[in-house]
Amino acid sequence: MKFAVVVFPGSNSDYDAFYAASHVVGEQAELVWHKDTDLKGADAVILPGGFAHGDYLRTGAIARFSPIMAAVKSFADRGGPVLGICNGFQVLLEAGLLPGAMVRNDRIKFVSKLVPIRVEQTDTPFTAACFSKQMLSLPIAHGEGNYYAPPDQLDEIEKNRQVIFRYASPSGELGAEWNPNGSLNSIAGICNRQRNVVGLMPHPERASELALGSADGRVVLASVVKAIAAQVPSPKSQVPV
Amino acid sequence: MKARVYVTLKPSVFDPQGHVVAEALVTLGYQDVKDVRQGKFFEVELADADPATAKARVTEMADKLLANPVIESYRVEVLQ
Numbered sequence: 262m263k264f265a266v267v268v269f270p271g272s273n274s275d276y277d278a279f280y281a282a283s284h285v286v287g288e289q290a291e292l293v294w295h296k297d298t299d300l301k302g303a304d305a306v307i308l309p310g311g312f313a314h315g316d317y318l319r320t321g322a323i324a325r326f327s328p329i330m331a332a333v334k335s336f337a338d339r340g341g342p343v344l345g346i347c348n349g350f351q352v353l354l355e356a357g358l359l360p361g362a363m364v365r366n367d368r369i370k371f372v373s374k375l376v377p378i379r380v381e382q383t384d385t386p387f388t389a390a391c392f393s394k395q396m397l398s399l400p401i402a403h404g405e406g407n408y409y410a411p412p413d414q415l416d417e418i419e420k421n422r423q424v425i426f427r428y429a430s431p432s433g434e435l436g437a438e439w440n441p442n443g444s445l446n447s448i449a450g451i452c453n454r455q456r457n458v459v460g461l462m463p464h465p466e467r468a469s470e471l472a473l474g475s476a477d478g479r480v481v482l483a484s485v486v487k488a489i490a491a492q493v494p495s496p497k498s499q500v501p502v
Numbered sequence: 503m504k505a506r507v508y509v510t511l512k513p514s515v516f517d518p519q520g521h522v523v524a525e526a527l528v529t530l531g532y533q534d535v536k537d538v539r540q541g542k543f544f545e546v547e548l549a550d551a552d553p554a555t556a557k558a559r560v561t562e563m564a565d566k567l568l569a570n571p572v573i574e575s576y577r578v579e580v581l582q
Contacts, residue, residue, distance in 0.1 A: 319570055322570070361572060362570050362572040364511065364515060364516070364518070364573055365519055366518065367516065369518050369519065369522055407518075409515060409572070410572070411514075443516070
């Protein structure tokens with residue numbers, strides 16, 4: 262299978278994602294410039310971390326105007342798996358592909374550390390190889406990862422099992438002391454209603470080999486490989502020629 | 503003509519930056535400061551139009567881009 266990693270001006274985890282997809286997981290991967298208008302026949306798309314367009318106005322706010330985003334949106338609408346990591350998650354929120362918004366971390370600080378993450382749902386393309394309540398040790402690195410949704414929307418997200426990852430203790434308990442940024446309901450990652458678009462603040466691509474302090478993130482990209490293999494036909498074969 | 507747009511976090515959304523600014527003001531000796539909400543200010547210069555049309559246009563801009571209506575509210579003023 263093939264990954265497309267979108268490169269915005271200001272992306273800084275693009276090569277990490279490319280490396281994890283190509284060298285660690287061992288699949289094809291291509292970096293796609295934000296001014297491109299097609300996804301080069303990819304089976305899965307990654308919006309990487311960084312500071313797209315300098316985070317001007319709001320994090321992720323300008324990236325939705327990048328020409329590639331029309332292709333990402335139509336790929337997502339056809340059911341194609343899309344993963345937004347950190348700033349990529351913020352871009353998906355601003356683009357309306359995921360519900361809710363991000364505000365500043367409640368303790369203001371930019372937080373950069375390995376944190377325990379609990380996998381909540383395994384029926385998404387990016388958690389298909391996980392087991393329920395699996396604990397992953399993943400790095401976070403953000404100043405604006407405090408997830409917010411209005412109460413009625415939050416209820417709906419919970420009811421539809423759209424919370425995919427939560428911050429938790431190493432043994433999986435939830436609590437304010439394990440929530441690094443003040444996110445509502447300890448939310449670290451969510452999916453859309455159709456479950457093919459997933460966004461998370463932690464960086465699985467930066468935890469894909471033991472030399473990086475954790476290899477737990479590998480399962481996120483390995484999941485999509487498994488999901489694509491199980492899926493016939495793939496979304497790209499449905500693209501009109 | 504010019505329009506001004508004021509964007510702030512909704513009252514229901516905690517404003518960590520505003521909170522820190524308020525604490526800093528208290529530290530400076532302004533004990534009467536109860537709260538600060540930080541926001542954004544935009545001055546939009548646009549082609550002349552009647553004030554009602556201009557206000558409607560800029561309100562649309564605020565809703566679509568200048569503010570994120572999930573977390574922020576905004577106020578538009580058209581300058582004569």
